Amino acid sequence: MPNIAVFCDFDGTITEKDNIINIMKEFAPPEWEEIKNKILSQQISIQEGVGKMFSLLPCSLKEDIIKFTLDNGKIRTGFQEFVDYLKKENIPLYIVSGGIDFFVQPVLEKYGPFDAVYCNGSDFSGETIKILWPHSCDDECENSCGCCKPSIMRKLEAGDTYKIVIGDSVTDLEAAKQADLVIARDLLIENSKEMNLNYHEFETFYECIDILKNVNGVSL
Numbered sequence: 001m002p003n004i005a006v007f008c009d010f011d012g013t014i015t016e017k018d019n020i021i022n023i024m025k026e027f028a029p030p031e032w033e034e035i036k037n038k039i040l041s042q043q044i045s046i047q048e049g050v051g052k053m054f055s056l057l058p059c060s061l062k063e064d065i066i067k068f069t070l071d072n073g074k075i076r077t078g079f080q081e082f083v084d085y086l087k088k089e090n091i092p093l094y095i096v097s098g099g100i101d102f103f104v105q106p107v108l109e110k111y112g113p114f115d116a117v118y119c120n121g122s123d124f125s126g127e128t129i130k131i132l133w134p135h136s137c138d139d140e141c142e143n144s145c146g147c148c149k150p151s152i153m154r155k156l157e158a159g160d161t162y163k164i165v166i167g168d169s170v171t172d173l174e175a176a177k178q179a180d181l182v183i184a185r186d187l188l189i190e191n192s193k194e195m196n197l198n199y200h201e202f203e204t205f206y207e208c209i210d211i212l213k214n215v216n217g218v219s220l
Helices: 019-027 032-040 046-054 059-072 079-088 101-111 149-156 170-177 187-194 205-216
Strands: 004-008 093-100 116-123 130-132 162-167 181-184 199-201
Touching: 004 149, 004 205, 019 032, 019 046, 019 059, 019 093, 019 101, 032 046, 046 093, 046 130, 059 101, 079 101, 079 205, 093 101, 093 149, 101 116, 116 149, 149 162, 149 170, 162 170, 162 205, 170 181, 170 187, 181 187, 181 205, 187 199
Parallel strands: 004 093, 004 162, 093 116, 162 181, 181 199
Antiparallel strands: 116 130
16 A cells, blocks of 8 residues: 555635635725736745735734635535545545635634644734745745645655645645646646646545545555
């Protein structure tokens, strides 16, 4: 049986929609859209863009944002069963999210515990929300990722680990590049095709379970 570890994105992957985008649509002034477009086109770094978007929001909105996310952050079908399957097979599941702690943790709380949850932090001591970066890039990454998924992967797993990345967007691309297998949806499918990565498409976590069963049943 191969030594497997799973690194799973949160926004748009575990949840059906991207929570940061939904939060901005609901609470931010119109200039957030230009920042978002610059992130997606890689004109600015993820770290710079996410920091700028949240700086548009007053700290007084914290509880409103948490409630909004809990009410609207629908979990993708099959996620609890996926978590249970990995526990049964003793496969570590690391949540690696470009989201922010104050809304990621409340949404995930009922589905854990997980081997670890990595996300960005937050500071509500000023007038607007300040994002903190406790998992920034190591010396091998020069992308200003914010929550640097490839750096986390290098720190956690040995070279012989079969690394599976599950994600949906440009924020997962650098992690996907160093994965042995990518399970992708949305923009990450196109990225994986363009870069000739080893990938499968998915819409629900039941499909992820089937993919893991195939991987787990062969010698790699």
